[in-house]
Amino acid sequence: LDFQLSYHKFNESQREQAVLKRLQQGEIVAQICDAGTPGISDPGMELVKLCVDENIPIIPIPGPFAFVAALSASGLATDEFTFVGFLPKHAGSRKERLIVSAKEVATQIFYVLPHKLHQFIEEASSIFGGCRQCAIAREMTKIHEEFWCGTLEEAKGAFLTCQPKGEITFLIEGKANCVVEAPSESQLENELRELISGGQCPSSVLDFFCLQCIFKSVKS
Numbered sequence: 642l643d644f645q646l647s648y649h650k651f652n653e654s655q656r657e658q659a660v661l662k663r664l665q666q667g668e669i670v671a672q673i674c675d676a677g678t679p680g681i682s683d684p685g686m687e688l689v690k691l692c693v694d695e696n697i698p699i700i701p702i703p704g705p706f707a708f709v710a711a712l713s714a715s716g717l718a719t720d721e722f723t724f725v726g727f728l729p730k731h732a733g734s735r736k737e738r739l740i741v742s743a744k745e746v747a748t749q750i751f752y753v754l755p756h757k758l759h760q761f762i763e764e765a766s767s768i769f770g771g772c773r774q775c776a777i778a779r780e781m782t783k784i785h786e787e788f789w790c791g792t793l794e795e796a797k798g799a800f801l802t803c804q805p806k807g808e809i810t811f812l813i814e815g816k817a818n819c820v821v822e823a824p825s826e827s828q829l830e831n832e833l834r835e836l837i838s839g840g841q842c843p844s845s846v847l848d849f850f851c852l853q854c855i856f857k858s859v860k861s
Contacts, residue, residue: 648672653684657691664697678704682726682752708750711778711810716790718815721747727754728761733839739768746817753809758800765813766793767832774814780807 644663648656664670672679672688678701679685692699708724723745728735742749753761758777765775771794779787785807789799793813 648684648688650684653687657688660688661691661695661697664692665695674704678706681706705782707778707781707808707810708752708812710781711776711788711812712748712750714788715748715776715778715812717748717774717776717812719748721815722750723747724750727752731839733836735764736768736836736839739764742813743769744816746815748815749813751811751813753811755804755806755809758804758809758811761811762793762796762800765811766797767828769793769813771797776812778810778812779805781810783807 646656646660648660660670672685674683674685677683680689689699712719712722723742725738725742728738728751751761765773771792773793775791775793775796777789777796777800779785787805789796791799
């Protein structure tokens with residue numbers, strides 16, 4: 642290679658103009674990553690936007706997608722799905738995103754850090770309902786690839802004392818495919834209290850409450 646340039650989430654905004662300038666001068670630039678496909682839960686999206694705005698042609702060369710491989714072997718619906726990726730770090734924002742996903746009829750796909758798996762299962766179970774089918778895929782396309790399938794409630798027990806290592810793809814079935822389990826009044830009260838104490842905005846708290854009321858009406 643005539644020229645190499647590091648490009649990652651910590652310097653992405655600083656590198657974009659330098660890369661764009663080379664492209665405008667007629668150079669050929671290839672963005673590569675050590676796994677997956679650039680721009681999909683990896684840096685590259687903003688650079689692609691700049692190239693599109695400047696009418697610079699882009700030639701995609703797809704790499705392996707952990708979430709596509711996991712979906713194809715999950716046993717969950719593949720005709721419609723939403724790739725969410727990593728959830729926000731802030732508790733209120735995480736729950737807000739999970740509330741949105743819980744309403745979707747499409748299979749929901751998340752990336753989860755190993756040390757956040759227990760937390761994710763607890764939060765997802767309380768919002769989606771423990772009856773939802775899920776699939777947990779670890780280290781896709783690698784030597785230690787592993788699948789686990791069951792309900793969110795079963796996942797709580799299965800991973801209570803087990804913290805797997807490596808990259809985790811977490812898939813949850815869509816709302817239309819699940820008989821919704823109604824939360825108890827105490828569960829509703831606890832969840833609402835956590836949302837408020839976590840700094841959640843009133844409209845999001847109302848959305849959560851309405852969603853759970855719908856769950857209860859469906860159950861009854």
